[in-house]
Amino acid sequence: MSVKLDAIIFGATGFTGQIVVEKAPEVLESLTWGIAGRNKSKLENVLRKASQATGKDLSAVPIILADVEDRKSIEEMAKKCKIVINCCGPYRFFGEVVVKACIEAGTHHVDISGEPQYIDGMQVKYHELAQEKHAYVISACGFDSIPAEMGVVHAERNFPGTVNSCEMFWENMLDYRDKDSKAVLHAGTWESAIHAMANYRELRRLHHALEHEKLPDLRPKLKYCPFIRKVQFLDRYFFAIHSGDRDVVMNTQRLRYVDNQKRPVQFENYIGFNSFWTTLVTQMILLFTAIMAQIPCMQRILIKNPKFFTRGLMSHEGPVAANRATQKFQMTFRTKGWAEGQPFTEEPKQELLTRLSATDPFYGMTSVSILAAAKIILKENDKMPKNGGVISPGYAFANTGLIEELSRLKDGLKFEVLKLER
Incomplete structure (x- = not known):
């Protein structure tokens, strides 16, 4: 060639x-x-x-x-x-x-x-x-993690002023057309997740190596809520996922501060469900899986049996096309900060709600x-x-046309501005 x-x-x-x-x-x-x-x-x-x-x-x-x-x-x-x-x-x-x-x-x-x-x-x-x-x-x-990353970029582009914090609320909607298969993800994703959980201590060393320059002490602090809570404007229950997308977004904030001296955006991400009990059970399953992944023999059992431990949501066969086509997600971003001209010494008064959504997020949108x-x-x-x-x-991609490119593609992302409150 x-x-x-x-x-x-x-x-x-x-x-x-x-x-x-x-x-x-x-x-x-x-x-x-x-x-x-x-x-x-x-x-x-x-x-x-x-x-x-x-x-x-x-x-x-x-x-x-x-x-x-x-x-x-x-x-x-x-x-x-x-x-x-x-x-x-x-x-x-x-x-x-x-x-x-x-x-x-x-x-x-x-x-x-x-x-x-x-x-x-x-x-x-x-x-x-x-x-x-x-x-x-x-x-x-x-x-992982284009919606979160470009969701923050989209929020900043549409925020008339300086952003202090951004919270992301992730919701999935599933509709099983093929009743014989409940798989949402392929077992490869499950295997990667188990290895990540099993080696989480590695992250401390890596974070220390990356954080060679201390970020500024930002005020007011974005409050992190470790407990299940109901988010009224979405009418759903959410719990925090203090890793994954958050790690990637905060890496972006560190890079832009170190390289461009831009004020970092504080960020937290949450996943939500319709009922309190579904939210609680999901959180407990994730915690149980993370604990079991620390035991070498259990790691192997978890990796070999994704369908059993995820109640069919992950399998070695992966999702069938009929179910992929009905999978939907949306991420709502609540962004707070200072309006143009408002002194940073005052409490930020401006709030912007934006949203991303797509169908077939794990495979069509990912691809x-x-x-x-x-x-x-x-x-x-x-x-x-x-x-x-x-x-x-x-x-x-903050200054590129990636958002516009994803907006035009068949299995891309829909970006919306919902509401601005001053």
């Missing part, structure tokens, strides 16, 4: 990777792209299925053989494109070899990882090298998000942070 491709979708035979391939003709449009993985016949089958699903002839799409167990093949793949769209997880085990190869080749890298140890670990190890090579390495470009992120890196490089590096989506 004498001419570099614009993009290569690596891990194209995986559950999410196949959906990314199906969405690629719509999102990547005029860009040149190929697919990569270990098995040629399986990759050819992915292209056949994608051709049937899209009505487009994809038989001429280049196929590249690459295996994370063969470092040289990964290095060769990285040299053949401008950006690698990495769908091969769990990234804790399979991500670093691809990241390192991309940086050394001066190739950009995006993935859909929501694994905090991997995300922070890559930033600690490779940020400076990526800057030297002018390569962008951006994780969390799927459901178009990572593709759109790759496209923006190639098309709007001049609007991104100048030096490259291992950075978060909110920092990378």
Whole structure:
């Protein structure tokens, strides 16, 4: 292959990777792209299925053989494109070899990882090298954490003044068309989550390594509520998830403060349900799972039996197409701060409500998000942070047209401004 491709979708035979391939003709449009993985016949089958699903002839799409167990093949793949769209997880085990190869080749890298140890670990190890090579390495470009990150960016763009804090309230709506399958997520997500829970102590060391410059002591402090509470304006019960999206958003706030001297936005995220008891049971299950994940033998049992421990919500088969099409989510953002001209010494009086929503968030929206992120890196490089590096989506894409791109795509995101109170 004498001419570099614009993009290569690596891990194209995986559950999410196949959906990314199906969405690629719509999102990547005029860009040149190929697919990569270990098995040629399986990759050819992915292209056949994608051709049937899209009505487009994809038989001429280049196929590249690459295996994370063969470092040289990964290095060769990285040299053949401008950006690698990495769908091969769990990234804790399979991500670093691809990241390192991309940086050394001066190739950009995006993935859909929501694994905090991997995300922070890559930033600690490779940020400076990526800057030297002018390569962008951006994780969390799927459901984790494009909605949260771009939701904060969208709120800030529409807030007439200075933002002090932003709270995100996440709600899922499920409608099982296929009654024989209740799966919402593939078991790969469950495995990544178990490993993240089992190694949470690792995060302290990584956070310490990243937080080399202390953030300002912001006032007034955003109050963190660890207990279940009813949010009146949504008429639902919520509990806080003090990790995941929050870690990524706060990494963005740290980067923009250190690099651009911008005031950080305080952020908390909550997940909600219709009833108090559903909320309580969900919180208890998450706590129980996190505790059991600390025991090595229980880790293995949890990983092998996702359907049992999640009551069918996660499985090795993954969600069927009929159920994916009916899955919906919305995230409502309550943003508070100072109106233009209001002194910072006063209590912030202005409040803005905004909302993001989408269907098929875990796979359809995730797939178009990572593709759109790759496209923006190639098309709007001049609007991104100048030096490259291992950075978060909110920092990378804040000044780009990613929100507009996601708004126009079939399985993208809907952005709304609900209400401004002064």
